[in-house]
Amino acid sequence: MDAETDISLDHALWIENGDTHHLADLQSGLSRSLRLQTCSNLEAAAKYLTGATPTIVFYAFKEDGFESISSLDEWMQKSLPSAGLILVRQSFSPQQIEKLSQMTSVSCFLDASLGQADVEQALARVHQVASKNRRKMRLAESLKVQNKQLETMTASLERIVKDRTHDIQEQKTQIEIKVNKVKALLAFIKSLSKVNDIGDLSQLLQKEIKSLSKDCEPYLAFRARDFGRWIYTIRQSRLIEKSVQSSWKTGARLRINDKEDQVYLANEFSKPVQKTIAVPLNSNHHQSSEVTLFIEHNLNEKELEQLIDEVGKRAQPLALCLDRALLEIELKRSAYLWESTFNSIDEPIAIVEKPLKPIRSNKAFQDRLEDWFSGLPDAESDLMEQINECFDSKKSISLPLLIEGSFFDLKLYPILSSAVGDVESVVCLFVDMTHEKKLQSQMIQHEKMTAIGHLAGNIAHELNNPLAGLKSLGQIVQQEIDEADQISDDLNEILMAAERSSEIIKNLLEFSNPNEGAQDEIIDLNALVTKTLPLLKSITSNFERDIIEASEPLMVKVNPQLVQQVFFNLVNNACQAMGERGALKIQTLKKANTAQLLVADSGGGIPLEVQAKVFDPFFSTKKEKGGTGLGLSMSRNIVRSYGGEVQFDSRVGEGTTFVVSFPIEKN
Amino acid sequence: MKVLIIDDEPILRRALSRAFSAKGHEVQAAEGGEQGLKLWREHKPELVMLDVLMPDLNGPQVIERLGSDTGNAFVVLMSAFTGDFDSQRAKQYGAHEFLSKPFDDVFKLVEGLEERVN
Incomplete structure (x- = not known):
């Protein structure tokens, strides 16, 4: 027999369950090869179990003990799951055996009426059962150990998983942060692209810098090509546009907490200024130069580093946007200048496209000629013909026009967009000649009057000659005649007539040649x-x-x-x-x-x-x-x-x- | 005195001739510049009544042509064109006096000239 079947080590438990005198022989026989502990009932057995673990349990089965069997079964499963249960009785009926076999823990039945040989056989059986049970118990033990190991392994695996999960979470968070930063940058650039006004740009910049760091104040300084140096900032939500005379420090590189910048801003804005970084936004822009973004801040080194990093990414788009905004201003000014120049010209001007459609006109045209022009008949007009001629021949044309009582000299100039291209539009310049015409008429009238004057003068002088003779001779003859004579009266009449003629001529001379210096x-x-x-x-x-x-x-x-x-x-x-x-x-x-x-x-x-x-x-x-x-x-x-x-x-x-x-x- | 009248207007020539000869002066008359020149040289008058505007030569031209041959004649330029001439202008042309036609009173005229010449 090997160790497993060494029954001298086996503990066994005998539960009397009342009267077991009949089973005494069996009991003693068993106790020779087994360490047999006797208990009167289950309660006692329970007490015994606190100190030992039997591998076999003998239970004396009573005639009517089926109820107790189920509780025994329960107890066995609970307290001694790996022990074998042997029911002992003087004799079992087959029905009893059948019924009892249904119990889970029953390993075998021991009939007490058995002879010694049977007992030994039974015992051998019991040993088998016992060793089986021992194996069972050892298995259970090792299972327990394995379970424990498994638990430990599981626990550590869980821990690993947890750690890994945490790491991945961490990474995810980091990536999210990065993505958000990039999103913010893109949103900023997108907003910039919609801005073409420096005021709006400043507001946007303020918002952005504040979103990067609450305690920062940005100042956008630049020198515009045509209107000097300016610094833009927002104070209490209001836009401040400051024109400055003196220049800020310039340079290609970032300046961190340079005192000069701080002092400069403090002087220009007449207020104390904290530490300031200066970010030069240099680039090949046409409208602006010396562009610098100043940021007044109160950050520690680490925060500052982050801010600078983020601001750096925004520098270029910012500079581009500023340039665009300045260009916009320039364009508006040019347009305004062109417009006001165009409108300040007194002569009506209209620029027409075929077929005689004005696309632009100045104020003078709109005030004086627009209605007339739009009322022109479409076809067969001399004017239309001339304009078409201008389009075709690409040469300037001049023609006189009478428009509603005013004389105009219309000049047509073709606009040649390129040397060989077609003429797309023609400039119509209406030069008002009415004044000239009036002057001309006045001059002609003056000349006429002068000519008439001269003529009248000549005639008058010519007449003076015979008149002089008439008067003189008349006087002489009168003297030689007797006053009483009727001829004297006649002569008098002649003289008076001559005198009157003389007067008329004198008046006529005065009238036709007025002495201008008179x-x-x-x-x-x-x-x-x-x-x-x-x-x-x-x-x-x-x-x-x-x-x-x-x-x-x-x-x-x-x-x-x-x-x-x-x-x-x-x-x-x-x-x-x-x-x-x-x-x-x-x-x-x-x-x-x-x-x-x-x-x-x-x-x-x-x-x-x-x-x-x-x-x-x-x-x-x-x-x-x-x-x-x-x-x-x-x-x-x-x-x-x-x-x-x-x-x-x-x-x-x-x-x-x-x-x-x-x-x-x-x- | 000897008077020469140079004028292209017949009635005026007649009137002046009558006026002067009535006062006993010797009068010659020419109807144009050329004739006037001739008569001036021939008769050497002391008083010349010279019309400015004549069909051939005009008054100033006659004076110019004569040059020193004017002798010591008192030359009176006459004109119907008012405003062109006055005494000063007449002197520039080499005459002594200027009269504008028509005359107010021919008798006063003759008397005045008589005094001037003498």
Whole structure:
């Protein structure tokens, strides 16, 4: 027998369960080969188990003990799971055996009525059972140990997993942080791309720097190509734009906590400034130079390092955006300059594309010609033809135009975008010639008047010759004749006629060649009218004439020849208004402190819509007859220059009265 | 005195001639510059009434042509063109006096000239 079957080591437990006298022999027989502990019942057995672990349990089965068997089964499973249970009885019935076999822990049955040999057989069986149980127990032990090892391993594996999980979490967090930083940077760049105004840029910059570090204040300093040095910052949400004269420190490299920067900012903003870093944003930009981002901060070394890292990534986009913003300003200024230049030109200008569509025009055009232009007929217009010609021939063209009473010299200039390309648009420059035309007309009129004056002068002088003879000879003959003779009277008449002729010629000479250097004289208006009347005899011959002279002298200080011209002009107009016949009234009178000269006709009158234009320099209702209409305008100017006025009263169908008034000269 | 009248206007020539000869002066008359030149040289007048504007030579040209041949004649330039001439201008042309036509009173004129020449 090996160690396993060494039954002398086996512990066994005998539970009497009441009366077991019958089983005494068996019991003693067993105790010879087994260490057999006897207990009266389960409770006692339980107590015994605290000190030992039997491998076999003998239980004396009673006749009616099925209930106790189940509790025994329970107890066995609980307390001695690896022990064998042997039920002992004097004799078992097969039914009993069948029923009892259903119990889990029963290993075998021991019938007490067995003889010695059977007992030994039974014992051998018991040994088997016992060793089996021992094996079971040892297995259980090693299982326990293994379990424990397994537990330990599991625990350590769990720990490893936990650690690894933690590491991965850590990494994940790190990556998340990095990704967020990159996202923030991208968001910043994206926001920058939407900004093209320096104010907005500053606000964005402020927000960004604050998001990187709450205690920082950014200052964006730059020198703009066209408008000097500026520093932008935000204070209490308000944009500060500071123009500065002195320059900040420049350099290509980052400066950390340089005192000079700190002092500079403090001076410019008149406030204490903390430590400052200076980030030069240098690049090949056209609009800006010396661009530096100053950041006032209160960070420790580590935080500062982080900030600098993040700011560094933002430097380039920031500089680009600033440049773009400055370019925007420049463009706006250029556009404004072009616009205001274009609009400041008095001549209307329109730039047209085919087919005669204006794409740009200046204020002068919009105010004066836009309506006319848009109202032009589409086809068959001389103007359209010329413009098309300009498009095709690529040459500039000049043509005169009459637009709503004004004379223009239209100049067409083709815009050549390249030397060989087509002309896409044509500049139409409307040069207002009305003024020139007026001047021209005035000049022509002046020349005419001068020529007429010369002619009249010549004639007058020619006439003076025979007149001189007439007068002189007349005088001589008169002297030689007897005064009583009728011939003397006749001669007198002849002489007076000669005298009158002489006067007329003198007046005509004065009238047609007014001495421009003549001074104003104090003359009697009445006398001036009387002197001029003979000159008017022919043109007033058709009309009834009513001439009323004032009862007293009307002394006025004027240039007599000029006033004569005015009078002549008014009478001329009156006669022309009356045509074949009518009544002409000429009157001088004193009214308050003015000397008045009235010229009234019984002509057709001046219609209301024409009355407003009567004094316009070029207005004339006699255009067909070649009148240039200068008379009334010039007349009024002359009169006004002496402090007088020309007015008229006209009724259609009745006639017109013109009144010229002069202030009476008090000396 | 000897008077020479140079003027292209017939009635004026007649009038002046009558005026002077009525006062007993010897009068010659020329109807143009050329004739005037001739008569001036021939008769050497003491008083010359010279019209400025004549179809051939004008008054100043006559004076110029004569040069020293004007003798000691008192030369009066006459003109119907007012404003072109005055006494000063006349002197520039070599004349002594200027009269503008028409004359107010031919008798006063003659008297005045008589005094001037003598």
